[in-house]
Amino acid sequence: MPSKSAVRSRQTGDLALIETLRWEPEQGFLRLDQHLRRLNRSIDALGFLPPADPAMALKLAVGGDEPLRVRLSVSYRGRTEVTTAPFRPEPEGKVWRLRIAGQKLSSDDAFLRHKTTRRDLYETARAEFSSEEADEVLLLNERGDVCEGTITNLFVEGEDGILLTPAISSGLLPGILRAELIREGKARSMVLKPAALLNRRLFVGNALRGLIPAVLLEAG
DSSP: OOOHHHHHHTTGGGOEEEEEEEEETTTEETTHHHHHHHHHHHHHHHTOOOOSOHHHHHHHHOOSSSOEEEEEEEETTOOEEEEEEEOOOOOTTOOEEEEEEEEEEOTTOGGGGSOBSOOHHHHHHHTTSOTTTOSEEEEEETTSOEEEESSSEEEEEOTTSOEEEEOGGGTOOOOHHHHHHHHTTSEEEEOOOGGGGTTSOEEEEETTTEEEEEEEOOOO
């Protein structure tokens, strides 16, 4: 993992940690503890100043009778910002179209393991396809291993029904939903090549939207 001095050398005054949560009127925040644990791990690993009370900042930002998409941002100096927007679930039966980007991730880039505003790699990959061509874009690493989508983790249904998801060692963000499925025995991690995605049921997902059925489209 990068040292605190290495973080400072990357002009982290402009870098922020982010967590995107779902809030439901009857349930409150979904997976709040998991989000806060991941945030705290990143704060410690990257040398950020701890925020005063992110849980309270989240609580004060929500309300009403409609589901919300809530974005928590923590700056390097510990400043907390919370923004909200209406949450719209995917239409029933929606299948996301996936394509593989030419943009590559580096498996030894420790920053990929933290959810930050450093999004240039993902934005470059997403820009390779229009919204009519793909709903999500998958990235590979320098070895050709499948890593993750630009906003989701990937899941492939194995022959035993257990979901397979790319290993952390490939270079990716350990998503909240991904960790939950592994913990519950519904998924396991392993190194995956693009060939492992063929003729299998595919899903992408994150803590905000849950699992979404997907199909991999050929390039071109």
